[in-house]
């Protein structure tokens with residue numbers, strides 16, 4: 001169902017599914033390639049590595065979200081895969097979060113389509129039957145952080161330049177309740193109150209201390225650590241682990257599912273405000289200015 005919706009979304013946004021290619025890597029493994037998401041089976045049996053490849057900053061465009069959900073769905077339906085490592089192909093950036101241009105200067109129908117895609121991506125990641133380990137090899141603000149927080153385990157590169165957190169208030173935005181719930185479930189209520197209101201982005205040592213990530217390791221060991229953690233998680237039989245995960249996460253996901261349409265309407269109303277549009281334009285302009 002989500003796959004069909006995703007395909008329709010891809011068609012609407014002009015992405016041709018026919019451009020997906022399959023090739024054999026050096027180790028003979030099958031390697032699926034989309035435009036923006038690359039899926040590589042790994043040396044660890046049953047484990048795939050998804051690499052975000054939406055340069056320059058892996059922002060979560062509509063096309064990216066659609067490809068990502070389709071990739072996850074394919075892996076879930078392929079019983080040879082039990083776990084996935086999520087990482088980035090863009091140096092120094094895991095994901096810059098939601099694509100600001102998708103939320104700027106567009107019409108309500110576009111905002112509705114985009115927000116539904118964000119919701120569907122989160123539900124797919126948060127409730128995945130697969131073991132998901134985030135190998136965070138770069139900065140991950142807002143929506144990028146949300147993806148990592150929705151995984152089962154997080155390994156972050158020990159690079160003081162990398163920052164992680166939900167910084168929405170710094171953009172003049174209110175964090176959606178399900179972003180908030182995901183953070184609260186990870187670092188607790190008090191730490192979330194402070195982090196969310198101040199829009200804090202944490203360097204690795206602080207992210208570890210807060211419990212926002214589970215491990216901080218040297219940059220060149222992020223993926224190998226994620227794979228060895230995966231081995232530990234895969235030692236548990238899938239059905240008991242999946243039932244346990246579902247038991248823990250279901251209430252949080254159901255909260256959004258129950259209010260999904262209202263959440264879309266709230267998003268449209270909020271993002272369409274002149275003041276919010278101005279804030280986003282200024283923020284984008286500032287990103288440009290900092291280069292000069």
Ligand SMILES: CCCCCCCCCCC/C=C/C(=O)SCCNC(=O)CCNC(=O)[C@H](O)C(C)(C)COP(=O)(O)OP(=O)(O)OC[C@H]1O[C@@H](n2cnc3c(N)ncnc32)[C@H](O)[C@@H]1OP(=O)(O)O
Nearest residue numbers: 059096097098099100101141142143174266267270287288
């Ligand atoms: C009543 C309540 C109702 C509530 C309803 C909900 C309300 C709305 C909720 C919305 C939730 C939003 C979640 C988000 O994820 S918002 C996005 C947050 N992301 C950021 O703040 C990151 C911004 N980017 C950066 O800080 C830097 O770009 C970064 C550190 C990631 C990389 O820096 P670097 O120097 O390497 O690269 P540049 O800054 O030069 O960027 C390169 C180009 O990429 C563009 N860019 C960057 N980030 C984004 C983005 N998120 N979306 C779109 N485009 C982005 C940047 O502008 C540069 O473009 P140009 O080359 O054209 O200048």
